[in-house]
Amino acid sequence: MTEKQELILETALRLFAKYGFDTTPTSQIAKEAGVSEGLIFRHFTNKDGLMDAILALSDERMSTHVSRIVELTDPLAQVHATIELPAKLFSEEREFWMLQFSLKWQKKYKNQPYQASTHQLELTQLITNAFQKLGYPEPEKEVLFLIMLLDGLSSQLMRQPSDEFIQTILAFIKSKYR
Amino acid sequence: MTEKQELILETALRLFAKYGFDTTPTSQIAKEAGVSEGLIFRHFTNKDGLMDAILALSDERMSTHVSRIVELTDPLAQVHATIELPAKLFSEEREFWMLQFSLKWQKKYKNQPYQASTHQLELTQLITNAFQKLGYPEPEKEVLFLIMLLDGLSSQLMRQPSDEFIQTILAFIKSKYR
DNA sequence: ATAAAAAGTGAGCAATCACTCACATAACTG
């Protein structure tokens, strides 16, 4: 990955997150990245290719986070770590994950990111087992419940990202699982 | 509201929900509605005006649903009715509400629909009181929790709209509040 | 050093899109 390639990806990510994919012209990406427009197409074929490259990074990063949760041995610790995941994602790379979540609603990339990825499935399986070990009578439904909750949490985090708010709500959610 | 005006709105709604606002040309709306393209602009000024007209309907419809919940006297019944709200919205007018939810993530209409409307606030207040009456120690946090949960539920409903799934998950959620 | 491959440029093209406008028809109004 060239220095300019990374620069293009970073800029595209920032602009896509800020203005949306369809409303961000490749000319603007080139301008703000300080490269010629043609270079974008040389490296990423077309505008969709740019998005695909950004999404490929999503999988890598998610993989790291999930494997850290898998490493935990205590099932309750796994559940709590999962609850903390959205806030962690947003604190580390806000724009990147905001783009991910906004994409969930776009038809084009419906089968790509966060939601139905291998890691999502792996995590679901893990937390199902965790709930089972913790003695919950309906672990599958419990996981679905948690997924929905964290989905909504992500949505809240995008609007109200103050540290105080995050800590309060995380503590409250965790208090429901002990 | 003319017959053709309604036809345009319906068609625009369907196409916006299916393909997204930015990627739906006004020419296609006109074509599928069986009217001339110029008529769209005569009635709705510009493409944004079309969207605004659609969003104005959102407020009306939500108002009906919220006032029905307000009319209930039992606080637990209010909570349960709120839990059923997303599924109700989707069963009645799927495309319409899908568009609403997808819009949440678009910068342009961030201050418009579902989320921060008067009715959202009214409902939040109502359910806060309901939780208080039910003896929950932290009613404000409890409401936020429920909002997030229902947000995530909406997201699930869009992907997996089978009746069986909906009934199962609704029953499970409601079993948490009694 | 030289050739070949890769990286980088930017003017320009074809297509698309939101929107206009001159005009036609239909619906009210007195």
Place this chain on the structure above:
DNA sequence: CAGTTATGTGAGTGATTGCTCACTTTTTAT
């Protein structure tokens, strides 16, 4: 009925956009 307003048409326009391509510069390989 005549006059006025509202509704409806669709070809045309200017601006924008994704993308190409002929070309230059830099890097790599031998």
